Amino acid sequence: MSVPKLEQLSKSVVQGPSLATGAIPTTDWMDVPVVFKPGNYAYPAKSEKVAYLDSQSGLHFPNSREWSPEDEDWKLPEDWKEIILKGLKERLEKFRSLKIFMDCCVRCGACADKCHFFLGTGDPKNMPVMRAELLRSVYRNDFTLAGKILGKMAGAREMTASVLKEWFMYSYQCTECRRCSVFCPYGIDTAEVTMMLRELLHLVGVGINWILEPASNSNRTGNHMGLQPHTFKDNVEFLVDDVEALTGVKPNISFNRKGAEVLFITPSADVFAEPGLYTAMGYLTLFEAIGLDYTWSTYASEGGNFGLFTNNETMKKLNAKMYAEAKRLGVKYIIGGECGHMWRVIHQYMDTMNGPADFLEKPVSSITGTVFENAASTKMVHISEFTADLIKHGKLKFDKSRNSHVKATYHDSCNTARAMGLLDEPRYILDHVVDWVEMPENTIREQTFCCGSGTGLNTDEIMELRMRSGLPRANAVKYVQEKHDVNMLSCVCAIDRATLTSLMNYWNPGVDVCGVTELVANALVLEGENRGDLTEGLRTML
Amino acid sequence: MKYAFSFLAVIALVLIAGLGSQIPGMPYLFGVALPYLAIMIFLGGCVYRVVQWGKSPVPFPIQTTCGQGKSLDFIKHNKLEAPNTTAEVVARMFLEVVTFRSLFRNTKSEIHDGPQVTYESSKWLWIFALIFHYSFLVIVVRHMRLFLDPVPVWISWLELGDGLFQVGAPTWYMTDIGLLAGCALLFSRRLITRHVRFISLMNDYFPLVLIFAIALTGILMRYFLRTDIDIVNIKQLAVGLVTFSPTIGAEIGAIFYIHLFLVCALLAYFPFSKLMHFAGVFMSPTRNMKNDSRAKRHINPWNPRIIPHSYAGYEDEFREFMVDAGIPVEKELAPKKDEE
Numbered sequence: 001m002s003v004p005k006l007e008q009l010s011k012s013v014v015q016g017p018s019l020a021t022g023a024i025p026t027t028d029w030m031d032v033p034v035v036f037k038p039g040n041y042a043y044p045a046k047s048e049k050v051a052y053l054d055s056q057s058g059l060h061f062p063n064s065r066e067w068s069p070e071d072e073d074w075k076l077p078e079d080w081k082e083i084i085l086k087g088l089k090e091r092l093e094k095f096r097s098l099k100i101f102m103d104c105c106v107r108c109g110a111c112a113d114k115c116h117f118f119l120g121t122g123d124p125k126n127m128p129v130m131r132a133e134l135l136r137s138v139y140r141n142d143f144t145l146a147g148k149i150l151g152k153m154a155g156a157r158e159m160t161a162s163v164l165k166e167w168f169m170y171s172y173q174c175t176e177c178r179r180c181s182v183f184c185p186y187g188i189d190t191a192e193v194t195m196m197l198r199e200l201l202h203l204v205g206v207g208i209n210w211i212l213e214p215a216s217n218s219n220r221t222g223n224h225m226g227l228q229p230h231t232f233k234d235n236v237e238f239l240v241d242d243v244e245a246l247t248g249v250k251p252n253i254s255f256n257r258k259g260a261e262v263l264f265i266t267p268s269a270d271v272f273a274e275p276g277l278y279t280a281m282g283y284l285t286l287f288e289a290i291g292l293d294y295t296w297s298t299y300a301s302e303g304g305n306f307g308l309f310t311n312n313e314t315m316k317k318l319n320a321k322m323y324a325e326a327k328r329l330g331v332k333y334i335i336g337g338e339c340g341h342m343w344r345v346i347h348q349y350m351d352t353m354n355g356p357a358d359f360l361e362k363p364v365s366s367i368t369g370t371v372f373e374n375a376a377s378t379k380m381v382h383i384s385e386f387t388a389d390l391i392k393h394g395k396l397k398f399d400k401s402r403n404s405h406v407k408a409t410y411h412d413s414c415n416t417a418r419a420m421g422l423l424d425e426p427r428y429i430l431d432h433v434v435d436w437v438e439m440p441e442n443t444i445r446e447q448t449f450c451c452g453s454g455t456g457l458n459t460d461e462i463m464e465l466r467m468r469s470g471l472p473r474a475n476a477v478k479y480v481q482e483k484h485d486v487n488m489l490s491c492v493c494a495i496d497r498a499t500l501t502s503l504m505n506y507w508n509p510g511v512d513v514c515g516v517t518e519l520v521a522n523a524l525v526l527e528g529e530n531r532g533d534l535t536e537g538l539r540t541m542l
Numbered sequence: 543m544k545y546a547f548s549f550l551a552v553i554a555l556v557l558i559a560g561l562g563s564q565i566p567g568m569p570y571l572f573g574v575a576l577p578y579l580a581i582m583i584f585l586g587g588c589v590y591r592v593v594q595w596g597k598s599p600v601p602f603p604i605q606t607t608c609g610q611g612k613s614l615d616f617i618k619h620n621k622l623e624a625p626n627t628t629a630e631v632v633a634r635m636f637l638e639v640v641t642f643r644s645l646f647r648n649t650k651s652e653i654h655d656g657p658q659v660t661y662e663s664s665k666w667l668w669i670f671a672l673i674f675h676y677s678f679l680v681i682v683v684r685h686m687r688l689f690l691d692p693v694p695v696w697i698s699w700l701e702l703g704d705g706l707f708q709v710g711a712p713t714w715y716m717t718d719i720g721l722l723a724g725c726a727l728l729f730s731r732r733l734i735t736r737h738v739r740f741i742s743l744m745n746d747y748f749p750l751v752l753i754f755a756i757a758l759t760g761i762l763m764r765y766f767l768r769t770d771i772d773i774v775n776i777k778q779l780a781v782g783l784v785t786f787s788p789t790i791g792a793e794i795g796a797i798f799y800i801h802l803f804l805v806c807a808l809l810a811y812f813p814f815s816k817l818m819h820f821a822g823v824f825m826s827p828t829r830n831m832k833n834d835s836r837a838k839r840h841i842n843p844w845n846p847r848i849i850p851h852s853y854a855g856y857e858d859e860f861r862e863f864m865v866d867a868g869i870p871v872e873k874e875l876a877p878k879k880d881e882e
Binding site: 010013014017019020021022024025056057058059092093094095096097098099100101103104105106107108109110112113119124127129130133144145146153154155178181182183184185186187188191192219220221222228229230233255256257258298299312313316317318320321324325328346347348349350351353355356370372373374375376377378380385386388389390409417418419420421422423424425428440442443445446469472475476 | 547568591594595596597598599600601602603604605606607608609610611612613614616617618620623624638641642644645648649650652653654655656657658659661667697735736737738739740741742743744745746801814815816819822823825826827828829833834835836837838839840842844845846847848849850851852853856857859862863864866867868869870
């Protein structure tokens, strides 16, 4: 899809008629139907992917078919309305969060300008409160006394095909980043609302391909990219060769090895494409430096979990591979690579869904002896926690000047910041390996802005939307680029590494994106190394 | 027009009470029957709503962390923003409920030429909300003097503090002004701030107008229409209501019945409205859960039995490739049959 020129979009976000820039809509929002046109929606899931997922035990993905959001007729099942309302009732009974969030909002508007989609598009329905009202209006109509009696006057409306289309539009213009929930006086979390909307839509066969294809790949081949075992191994081995060529040290690796101490799982994107590849080279180098006894797995070769963006059943099914593989291989604990939504699943869902992991041991770093009490039950440690601990104990030798080509800043990924509280570990690491500066305070830590393309929205056909929703993040980077000559945006998220790269290329050329572990490996002094002058660290072309 | 309906509704309520209470025999309806009914709806409704919420489980720990979680010893843990113990959660909730901390964080974002996105602290909503809620609270507590005999000494202290500036006679209470101002400010904000106006429903305007009218009638009674009402009779009725022996002595002015009827309307409306946020805030999972979900397992009562696509199935599909690539397998390849 064509993306507007930078000058054009730069003007449009400031002056375009939108609620964010001052234009006040004259029509009641309920009377404004959504219009789908190329570029404002992600492509629907391919029929065969939906059918495949539906065929898997424990999953329910009915109504696989070819359809287009632009068509008037979405080929919904005959009784789609009953399915949706029944699905909503069921979810109200299963999730207290949904009930509370439907009932407690006072529409104070504190969330409105906290959303990157609202700031970038100015579309009033992208205010978090409105996104929830899209569902809340139907909830009022069918589940509350006031709504049943007073109808539209009490903000209720009937479930219609037009409402369903609106749900599809706006539940896929939310990245479940939870920034609004930080500012809400009742902690109302739009991510919960979006997750419920997406779950409901899947009940009638409405989903997008950029999520369901990776999810089905992950189920079958073990990873989103669909890499089969031999290809996955090849990819990692290429990286091993690269590290050897650059440093003179060949990392020792293994796959599906029983009896290893640690199972290492990271998003497959890290072994698939730049700039994630450099982060993966960072892991290899780091683990070699400390002689960690670990194995990769081709069966559980995905850290990420697109089930989180689909429904809780798919999330559970995909996540279950981690423990299943850890058990089969007989490892003691698991280390997880840099990824945002992967860590939301691990920190907040995994143990509940697929625990207890009583076949694993409480994680203890064999290098420092540190017991990771905070992961005592899940038995899974974040690479930044693991690395920070190594640094604290003086187990890594750094030459910071090896990163002298880098002036970095740090992007907190939404999930590690707001669904985990992992804020200072990566900063502690950066302090030791690179010269870096913070972005402005309203855009970092718990107030961090999403890359604009999370939750499976990093697909090319909605590039303009992505560049708009990524504007607040890009703008904060631009500030430090201009003020401090920042040329590297570091992060601990695989989706970020892909999406922020597009975002920087568009808004702030000259800023590259990297994982924190890449910077660690750049600065790492290895025993027996034979390293040339790596002017670009692991990115140096030999 | 949503706000206009709210005014109409409140005016209708005022007329009903003002005229209705003047019909002989009706004071008992407005002074005794409706207050009992309203308080029953209020209590029953609130309990019902909270029980309804409580019936749905919290399947997953979905705490929103607004600061550094507890991890390594040398990483400073933010106990309030990412609580790890019950005490820390209580502290977080206490400050949220008492000081509206999340609103205190509020910022205003704007997009300027460049484009340049800017953020500035915006505390107006926080200040308005504090004025409104605390004035309301103090007024409710002050009204306890009507129901209690003898009047506890701490209520007198509260009144003394509330009337500290000793303006006018009888002394004006700060909270009376505060509640009127709070309603007016929150209402104006809904009209003036463009995005808040866009999202506001009648359900948002109506309670503000209603509470404004309650405050106004109360103020009229206390400061301006004192001759129309008989405070001794009102106290007798109030004490009678709480001791279940209500009597209405001599005639009480219509303004009192209007005030009381509006309060009844608020009580009866309360459980079916967004005003239930007063209870919901305590039950919000993003705020009241500990951030210890990797250290302690949270139980989901409806955890479905879903197993992953099995390793065996995976190896069956890819065994040949795996063996070729030297990846260990559980089952070796079947020996190739001799070519015939």
